[in-house]
Amino acid sequence: MTSRTTGPIRTTGPDRDARGESAFEPTADRPVPASVEEHIDHVRRLLDALRTRPSDTVSVAEALGRIPTSDVASPVDLPLFRNSQMDGYAVRAVDVAAVPVSLRVAGTIAAGPSDTIVVEPGTAVKIMTGAPVPEQADAIVPVENTVAEGDFVTISMSRAAGEYIREQGSDVTAGTVLVRSGQTLEPRHIAVLAAVGLSHIEVRSRPKVAVITTGAELVDAGSPLRPGQIFDSNGVTLAAHLRANGADVVAVHRSSDVPEDFRRILFLATSKAELVITSGGVSMGDFEVVKDVLATLGGQFGSVRMQPGGPQGTAVVDGVPVLSFPGNPVSTVVSFLMFARAVIRESAGLPPISVRSVPLAHSITSISGKRQLLRGKVEEDGVTLIAGPGSHLVAAMAWADVLVDIPADTIELAAGTNVRVIPL
Incomplete structure (x- = not known):
């Protein structure tokens, strides 16, 4: 589903989520907002050990x-040995040069272990596909070119030496990569x-990653909903993105907004994983459990100059790096794509995701100061924005196939302007 208009498409506006994402601004005890590139560099340094992987034997x-x-x-x-390409009869090509000819059947060879049989002049050996070709035979006559009568077979079509025989090493020889x-x-x-x-x-080896989603409002899919509750999509979504990019997801946990609950789950996750990713609890609300707990453990929290996904946090707990993303579903995914995906892929040995330039199918407007990462779909006439910039619009992410990267200093872009697009 696409959204087209004859006028400019606005990519900014009120986007305050349940955790106050749009209100997250720097304060005296928080770092000055960072650019996307600065936070990418910070995360790469944090995950430097993750990028050097040992090997596994599987x-x-x-x-x-x-x-x-x-x-x-x-x-x-x-093949490991000369074998028959067809069900038929192993013969000496010279014996079937003139047809029709009747040959005595000296035995039968099936695929699998067999006794040594020699094809003497004037004889044939019945053979099955894949069976070893008997000594002195140099051709196979397919069964459809024969008529069996008692101990003899009549050959109706001549075959040259080598026909229907798979020679040893004809596919690959020892030592071939x-x-x-x-x-x-x-x-x-x-x-x-x-x-x-x-x-x-x-x-x-695959990086071992644990996921923790937070929020008293979250319940499992399929559960009955009480007023104010929502289905927890971030856990399964992050796990899917991690697996798709080469990670071994060792745990997916969910925590309430009670600090003791989150702390217990956090230390459980760090005991299993090389990296922990959390969603939610990093903004300026009254129940920001991730920030509240991790700040006491040396965690850093601030705002990256991008939308969606501005609030970000990092920490190291028991030697395990922790990346903390905002809780709105789109913000969580965009944060993973921008800050974690490349490092995960590199640590897993996968090639980097290719970013390309595509013309806009329509004009857009933006505001200066925040880099916009908008959902879009690449079509024949360029990239079209899908729905609006809201970080709660999960369906728009499903309909999109790229993030449209609008620089922070951009106010307006005309149709046909090339923009950077990041595959989802």
Whole structure:
């Protein structure tokens, strides 16, 4: 669903959420608002240890989506031995040069372990697909070109040497690199690793991340709602974004606005994770449990000059970095995309997300001072904004495919102006 208009689209205005996000301003005990780039640099420094990953040994059966830490070469040839490409008869090509010809059937070879059989002149051996080709045979006659009668088979079509035979190593030879270091393993890679007999592989370890959502108003999806309650979408949303970008989500917790409750869950999360991400409780309301607790543990909170997602916090608890995002669903997602996604992907060994420039399909207006990160959809005539800038408009995020990045000093952009878009 898109929103078009003949006049400029306003991208700013009142956007006060339940936690007072728009009212979050610097005070004497808080840092001066930072730019997006400054906070990105701050987070990267905080998560520096996370970006250097050791390797894990995992079974090939469980390696889907993992990143090899080195090139992986085949230990064997494929095929492992000469085998038949067809159900039919193994013959000497010279014996079927003139057809029709009747040959004595000297035996049968099925796929699997078998005794050694030699194809003598004037004989054929019945063979199944994948079975080892018997000695002295150099061609396979498909069964549809034959008629079996007792101990003999009549061949109706001649076959040249090599026809329908898979030679050893014709697919890959031992020592050939099958997958490269840094490559994301897909089902086709799993297939070849299993085919050459590899049971385990060294891969980049995944960063272990725990998620904590906060708010007395939150309940699980599917639960009955009392007045003032909402479904907790941030927990499942952050977990999905983390998994999609290579993280191992070790826990998803939810805390009330009671400090003791949050503190208990926080220390539980840090005992399991290398990184904790929280949502909610970081602005200027009366029940900002994340800020209240983390501030006593050395946490820093302030406002980044962007909308949505201005209020941000960071801390280190028991040696584990904590990133604290605002609680409105869109603010939470935008915060993850801007500040956490790149580091998570890098730590997991995944390639960076490519940002590109796309023309606006319509004009927009903005205000100076805050970088706008608006939901948009790229179409044939450019990028179109989806709905408004409100940080509560979750459906608009689902309909969008990019964030439209409007610089903080921009007041108005005409249709056709190139803007930076960030894939969702």
